[in-house]
Amino acid sequence: MGEAPARKKIIIDTDPGIDDALAIFVALNSPEIEVVGLTTIYGNVYTTLATRNALHLLEVAERSDIPVAEGSHVTITNGNKLRIADFVHGADGLGNQNFPTPRGSKVDQSAADFLIHLANLYPGEITVVALGPLTNLALAIQLDPEFPRKIGQIVILGGAFSVNGNVNPAAEANIFGDPDAADIVFTSGSDILAVGINVTHQVVLTDEDLNQLAHSKAKFAQYVCKILGVYFSYHHEAYSMQGVYLHDPTALLAAVDPSLLTYTEGVVRVQTSGITRGLTLFDNCKKKYGELNEWLHKPKVKVAVTVAAPAVVRLVMDRLMQE
Template sequence: MLCPVSEKCRGTEKSEKKLLIDVDCGTDDAQAIMMAIASPNVTILGITCVGGNTDLDNVCTNVLRVLKLCDRLDIPVFRGAETAILGQNIHASYFHGKDGLGDVPDASAPGLELIQKEHAVDAMKRFASEYPGQISLVATGPLTNLALAVRMDPTFPHKLNSLYIMGGNMESRGNTTAVGEFNFLADPEAAYIVLNDYLCTTYIATWEFSCRHKLSWDWYDKWINMGTEKSDFIKKIYAHSLQYSRSEKEEKAIVDGPGFVSCDSYAMAAAIDGSIVTKVIECAVTVELSGKFTRGMMVLDLIDELKKKNKVFVINGCDMEKFVLLMESAVK
C-alpha cells in the first residue's frame, strides 16, 4: 500500500536520535557516517563493521579514517562478521576501489589497535540493553551482524526503536545481478533473517528508490569543490568510482537516467530526520534464497500472500531539499 508517512512513524527533525551504525565502509558509507556526525540532533553510540564492499580490515580502517577526518575518534568502532553466513563473499572493489575508499593512500590513517576488543554483535546487544527503545539502527552493508545478533538474542530487535536499511530492490532491478542489489546479494540468508525476525519499525531505502532520487552531476561538482577538508576527502575517495558512475555503460544501468547516487545516505538521512521520508509502501517483504536467477532479490508482498503480521516501510518518496541540506552539511 502506497501512503504518506504519519508523524507518529517518522518522528520530527529536532528530536534527539541515538544511532548505532552498521557499515561495510565504502565511499557512500563514509558519506553517510559524515552526514550523521554533522547532525546536531544525533548521538552516535558506536559503529559496527561487516565485510562487504571490501574486506573487514579495510572496513575498520576506513571507518577510523572518517572519524579522524571529523575529529570524532571518540566514537567506538567494533569488528564484526568477516564473511557471509554461508561464507560465499562478494565484494565491490571494482567500484569502491580495493581498499573501499578509492585506493587513495593515507599514511596517517589510524591503526587497527583503536578497534574495540568487544565483538560487534556483542556490542550491538549491549547497547540495546543499555538504551532500550531508544536506538535507531542504521545498516548500510550486508546484514550479517544483524542476523547474528537476533540469532544470539531473539529479544534484540524488540529493544530497538527502529531499523533503517539500505538494500534490496522493489521492482526486480539489480546493480550486481539482473535482480540483485549488492547488500542483499552479499548475504541473502542474513537479509532473509532480518526481514523476518526484526519486528521493530523498519524503513528500507532500495536501489531503485536511491536511483530515482539521484542528484545532478552539476550539483555533485559544486559539492566536492566546496574547498573544505571534508569536501576534498570526498572528492579524492570518489574519483575512482566516477570512471564507472559517469561512464555510458553505468549511466544506462542507473534507473531513470544518469546522476550521482549516494545510496547509503538515503537510509541515514531518513534515520536523522524522519520528515525527509514523504511516501512509503507499507507491506510485508522477504528475500528469495533459492532462485537460479533471483537469489538475493527482495520480494514485496502487495497481496498479503505471505500472511505476515509485521510490515515494513519501503521508502518511495524523499524531500530532496532537506536531503541536499544534509549532504552539504556533511562536508562543511
Template sequence: MKIIIDTDPGVDDAMAIFYAHAAPDIELVGLTTVFGNVWVEQATRNANYLMEFLGADCPVAQGASEPYEITGFKPSAHVHGPEGFGDHVEIETARAPIVESAAEFLVRMARENPGEIVVCAVSPLTNIADAIRLDSDFAANVGRIVIMGGAVDVPGNIRDCAEANIFHDPHAAAEVFASGAKITLVGLDVTMQTLCLREDFTALAEAAPKAGGFLLKISEFYHNFYETVAGKTGCAMHDATAVIAATHMELFTTESSGLTVDLSDTALGKTTRAPSNPPVEICLDIDADAVKARFFDVVARLG
C-alpha cells in the same frame, strides 16, 4: 537521535558517516563493520580512519567477515577501489576497534538504551542477524533498523533482480525481515533518484575544504564506475539517503508490507512483498532534491 551505522566503508558509506557526524539532530554513538565493499578488516580500518579524520570519539566494533551460506564472496573493488576509498589508498590510523564484536556491541547498546537506538544498516545484514541470534530481545530493544538495501519495484544493481547489500547475504536479510523489529527499507527504489554530479562535490570542496575535499577525491573513482559501467550521469547517494531517512521520513513516501528475500539460485537476493511476514516500511518515492540539498548543506558545516 542516537544512531549506530553498520557499515563497510565504501565511498557512499563515508558520505553517510560524514553526514551523521555533522547533523545536529544525530548523536553518532558507534560504527559496526562488516564485509561488503571491502574485506571486514579493511572496513574496520576505514571506519577508524574516518573517525580519526573527523576527530570523533566514536567506538568502532568489528563484525562478520563472510556471509552465512554464500561462498566465494569478493569485495566490490571495481566500484569503490581496492581499499574502499577510490584512488585514495594510503589509509593509516592509530585507532583500533573495541574488544566487543559488532553483534555484542549492538545487543548491549540496544539493551542499555531500549527503544532509543536506531541502527542504520548500509551494508550486508550479517551483523544485524548475528545480533538477533545473540539476543532474542534485540529486535524489541532496538528502536528501529533503517536498511539501505533491496529493490522492490525497480531493477537491482548486482543482478537484474537483486540489490548488492541484500545479495551479499540474502539468508541474513531474510532473518532480519522476519524478526519483527521495526524496520524501514531505503532501497534502490529511492536511492537511485539521488544522483550526485561532480559539480556537487566540487562545490562541497569549496565550502568545506577538508571534509569536502576528501569526498571530492574519493568520489572520482565512484563517478567513473557509474558513468562507464552503470551508464549514469552521476553517482547515487545510497547510504547517506538511509541516514537522512532515519530523521526525516517526511521526505519519503512509504508503503507498509511484509518482505521476503528469494533464496533460489535463479533469483537470489530478490526482495519481494510478503504479507505473511511482519510489516516493514518500504520507501517507494523520495523528494530527492530536498534530500540531496540537506546532505550537502549539513556536510558543508564540517569545514
C-alpha cells in the same frame, strides 16, 4: 524555552565504501542525531579493511571517541566467497588514495555483541542504519531473541522493490551479500524501514555538485572530493550518467528525518537460492490467500516508495560543506 528534543542515538553498520564515507560525515554533522558507534561488515571491501576505513574516517572527522566494533567476516551460513565491490570503490574502498594506517583501534566486542549491549543499555532508543549486508544484525537476533524488541528501529539500505537489481536483474548488492541474513532481519519483528535502490537511484550528486564541493573550504567537502573520482568513473561506465547515486546518505537521512521519504507497509521476504537469490519481494497484504504460504503471519515492515530527492541532495551538500 522548552528543552531541545533528545538527539536520536544511531549506530551505523557500514562497509566503507565511498558513499558510506559520505553518509558517516553527514551523520557527524547532523545535530538531530548522536552517532554512538560504528559496526563494520564486508561488502564494498572485506571486513578487516572496513574496520580500518571506519577508524580512518573517524580520525579524519576528529571523532575517534566513537567506538568501532568489527563485524562478521563470513555470511550467516558461513559462506566465505564474498562479493566485494572494489571495482566501484577502489581496492582500498576509498578511491585508491592509500591513506595512512589509523591510530585508533577497534573495541574488543564483536559487532553483534556491541549491538546487543547498546540495545540493552538504551532499550527502544537505538536506531541502526545498516549500509551493508545484514549479517551482524542477523547474528544479534540469533544471539538474543529479544533484540528485535529492544532495538528502536533498523533503517536498511537494501532491496530493489519493483525495479531491477544492481548486482544482476534480481538482486541489490547489500541483500545479495547475505540473503539468508536479510530474510532473518526482515521477518524478525523489528521496527524496520527499508530504503531500496528504487528510491536511492532518484538521488544523484552531479558533476556540478562535485564542483561546488571542490570550491568549499570545509574539511569533509575537501576529503570527499579526493575519494569521489573512482565512484564517478564507475557510474559513468555502468550507467552512462554524469553523477553518482547517493545510496548510503539517503538511508542515513531517512533515519534523521523520515519525512524526506514516503513509505508503504507490508511483508518482505528474501529469496535465498536459485537465479533470483537476493530478490526482495514485497507483499502488500491486501489479498487473503486460500493456501498456507511462507508469508502468513510475518510481521510487516515499512518500505520507501518516494523520496524528496532535491532536499536530500541539498542536505548532503550542506552538511559536507559545514565548516
